[in-house]
Amino acid sequence: MRRYDKKNVSRIALAMAVCIILSGCAGNVPFSEKEQEKRKEVTSATETLGLEEDFSYERKREKPHVQVDQLGYLPKSTKTAVFQGEELPETFQVIEKESGVCVYEGEIRLQEEAEEGISTGYGNFTELEEKGSYYIKCDKIGCSYYFDIGRDIYQKKAGELGAVIEEMQQAEGGAGQEKEMRETADICETVGYLLITYEMYPELMLRIWESESAGTEEEGGRGDKFFRMLRRETDQLLSLQEEKTGGIYQYAGTVPGGGIGEEATAAFAGTMAKYGYLYQQYDPDYADTCLKAAAKAWRYLDGAQGIPVRGQQEESGGAFTGRFYAASELYRASNEVSYHNYMLQNQEVMMHQKEDFYLLMAKATYLSTKRSVDHALCGQMMDSLIKEAGRIAEVSKDGLFLVKDEDTDVILWDMTVMSLANYAIMNYEYVSVIEHHVHYLMGRNKEAEFLPGNPTGEEAAKMLLLLSVVEAESRIIEESEAGLEEGD
Numbered sequence: 001m002r003r004y005d006k007k008n009v010s011r012i013a014l015a016m017a018v019c020i021i022l023s024g025c026a027g028n029v030p031f032s033e034k035e036q037e038k039r040k041e042v043t044s045a046t047e048t049l050g051l052e053e054d055f056s057y058e059r060k061r062e063k064p065h066v067q068v069d070q071l072g073y074l075p076k077s078t079k080t081a082v083f084q085g086e087e088l089p090e091t092f093q094v095i096e097k098e099s100g101v102c103v104y105e106g107e108i109r110l111q112e113e114a115e116e117g118i119s120t121g122y123g124n125f126t127e128l129e130e131k132g133s134y135y136i137k138c139d140k141i142g143c144s145y146y147f148d149i150g151r152d153i154y155q156k157k158a159g160e161l162g163a164v165i166e167e168m169q170q171a172e173g174g175a176g177q178e179k180e181m182r183e184t185a186d187i188c189e190t191v192g193y194l195l196i197t198y199e200m201y202p203e204l205m206l207r208i209w210e211s212e213s214a215g216t217e218e219e220g221g222r223g224d225k226f227f228r229m230l231r232r233e234t235d236q237l238l239s240l241q242e243e244k245t246g247g248i249y250q251y252a253g254t255v256p257g258g259g260i261g262e263e264a265t266a267a268f269a270g271t272m273a274k275y276g277y278l279y280q281q282y283d284p285d286y287a288d289t290c291l292k293a294a295a296k297a298w299r300y301l302d303g304a305q306g307i308p309v310r311g312q313q314e315e316s317g318g319a320f321t322g323r324f325y326a327a328s329e330l331y332r333a334s335n336e337v338s339y340h341n342y343m344l345q346n347q348e349v350m351m352h353q354k355e356d357f358y359l360l361m362a363k364a365t366y367l368s369t370k371r372s373v374d375h376a377l378c379g380q381m382m383d384s385l386i387k388e389a390g391r392i393a394e395v396s397k398d399g400l401f402l403v404k405d406e407d408t409d410v411i412l413w414d415m416t417v418m419s420l421a422n423y424a425i426m427n428y429e430y431v432s433v434i435e436h437h438v439h440y441l442m443g444r445n446k447e448a449e450f451l452p453g454n455p456t457g458e459e460a461a462k463m464l465l466l467l468s469v470v471e472a473e474s475r476i477i478e479e480s481e482a483g484l485e486e487g488d
Contacts, residue, residue, distance in 0.1 A: 085140060085249070161464050187252060274325065301326065321350075415434050
């Protein structure tokens, strides 16, 4: 592998430009997403000779055979490109976008078996850390899309995802507007993802919502802006609580609907308790309102159907598992022993329940609380989390794009598990797996496109969690290396 010094750019830029024109890359020059869309349009006028023009055909979207994270790579991160074709070359080059100069050359490691006549190879260019815009070029199969290397690429993407979340809130209706009906559990899940991300990696979330688009300085400090954004959702959730019983309506809208639901009530109790606990330093009165509403919802659950016997839990779904989410959050926020006792008395059933969002959040909170805990239960929770993370990490190695599953929903869920497991034990292997999946979602996939294409608010919240993990790990590496240099 060879890395090239860019000091000689002025002397060899012209020569490299000629080489590019004459190479196999000439018909496949890198292009951005906007340029790609333009290629879909038919712009040439045709002579009809009196016949009607037929525009029923559609030009197929060109896809490169060299797949990269189109968003880009952090300077200190692992950088891998995926090459696919009937015949692959032995080497690849990383080309600087503006000058056309090769700045890095590496070898392509072939996969042993070809799939449907298409071979897959991998090229590593981790050593290239210099900030800039690049593309990958090689013989026989052409070029990749452009990509950047830079310190703030994930921060920018995180800001875009934050904007998606706020746009979704506005589209769903504000004061005086008709609100689209949404499942209460879905609202709670989105808020839950944002809160767990803030709890684990607050700096990125605060940077996103310190911009002018998120609020003015009169509204409060950086953290307050983030929580004020969430208050649009928590205010709506509070409006869904039935005054008499404390139960929560299943659907949110101009008029709450669907009747009172146990899953909605459990999700509400856990989410509002988590919000109230984290928001106390900014607005104690509102935080107290949220905590009281969560406790009231718990009293409704306490009088509803009890614990199903083992083997029937899955039939109850979130209506059952949500109780553990609510109990763990309320125990941490209030230190009332009744919530803890609920978890201890039903721990056997809880640990044999199929993992879902509520159980995962319950475990994350219980493992991180400063309250008195049962160490045996903590050990069981940790073991189950690490076992599942290890399984995901192991099977991911066999994927063509270094991912376990190519379904976006599955990826977002599996990487949520990996993220919480990494937060619990700080395992570099877990971060590497998460990073590979982020690269897949950001364009290093067979369709060479961003996934999900038009994210919902919930999907954007999940993506923020993954980007936060990668961003935080990168900063740890940079600080560690800086400390070593100072020591020298």
